[in-house]
Amino acid sequence: MTNPTLRRQVINIYKELLNLGKEYPLGYQYFQTRLHKAFASQAGLRDDEDIKKGIERAKYVKKEVEALYYVKRYRTLRQRYAEN
């Protein structure tokens, strides 16, 4: 039996990532299948420490995706509005 608090955290971060994926430039389908695969590949983890590491990694990915969206938008706007 896995730790229920950790289980909750994993589900939450998964949901947050799914929500982020709605705006993924390559489409939601692309993002969703890959996200699901990534989580499924770690489904066998039983050790609490390992699971915590996995959650940290998911949080890191979340930050990366947010940064990707920000940079993409910043660059587009900069290109459109920068005088040259």
Added chain:
Amino acid sequence: MSTALKILVPVKRVIDYAVKPRVNSARTAIETAGVKHSMNPFDELSIEAAVRMRERGSPTVTDILALSAGPAKCVDVLRTAMAMGADRSIHVEISDAEIKEKGELEPLGVAKLLKKVVEKEERNLVILGKQSIDDDSNQTGQMLAGLLGWGQATSASKIEFEGDIVSVTREVDGGVETLRCPLPMVITTDLRLNEPRYASLPNIMKAKKKKLEKMSLGDLGVDGGRRLKTVKVEEPAPRQGGGKVEDVDGMIAKLKELGAI
């Protein structure tokens, strides 16, 4: 002791920046039906600026009020604004029938409306995006400051407080300019001001419980009629493809032909 800030952040719902706009068949406007909309990116910067002021804590921010004027769907961008950290919001609803009859609000109409809200809600700081990415007018902030008789700092890339004096670094041609201005004032944001946060899922949920007040133009005593008429909207001319030349002589011949040398 510095004055506590009561901030107003107006936001506009525009066609998403990633969507390529199309001109409608009547050539009178951009096609908006069935197109993805989101908050004007410059307005996200102003929400973020307001939220960061609160997080810094000095001077105290007592209230961040978001406002949007337009059709019912503007509620979506207000929810995003509240998920990012605005406390409550006002939706000035303009029905589709009203838009058909009078046309969409133009910057002067928006500025008049904002003036009423500033007075009603006793605001002492208004942070707006410098322009919206759909009509690119870059006028509302300036007009509002004029109507209120307040100081204004447009295209801000940095905002700092020194007691009741606000020091704003502005993006100007070929460099930056720093203005110092006492409250109350109007600030409009430029792209480099900050990095807007992403509205997280839990915060979107929490934002559903925040207060959203509905009003109409009539409630505020503002006439949203237009003074400008759009004569024609056209797509830019398609780009002419370039040609390849074989060698230097070919290039010189081509340049002569074009009258460049």
